[in-house]
Amino acid sequence: MAISNTGPVVPEDAVDRILRPFQRLAPPRTQSGSSGLGLAIVRTIADSHRADLRVLPHPGGGLTVTVSFAADLTALVDE
Incomplete structure (x- = not known):
């Protein structure tokens, strides 16, 4: 699964x-306040499922975040 957004470089x-x-690189973009937890939560979920997480910045601004889960679900079972 990949999600892309626009925003600051x-x-x-x-x-x-x-x-x-x-962690935030810029002030919050909304009036509701930002806590800088979104990508940290994604990382925690990806790590807990042994998924591959890639965060690629775009030169013009924004990111593409890709999470790839194992095709073989037995790889997630602890031995």
């Missing part, structure tokens, strides 16, 4: 930072 060296809780 995300420097390549900032990708690891925005995957941590409460």
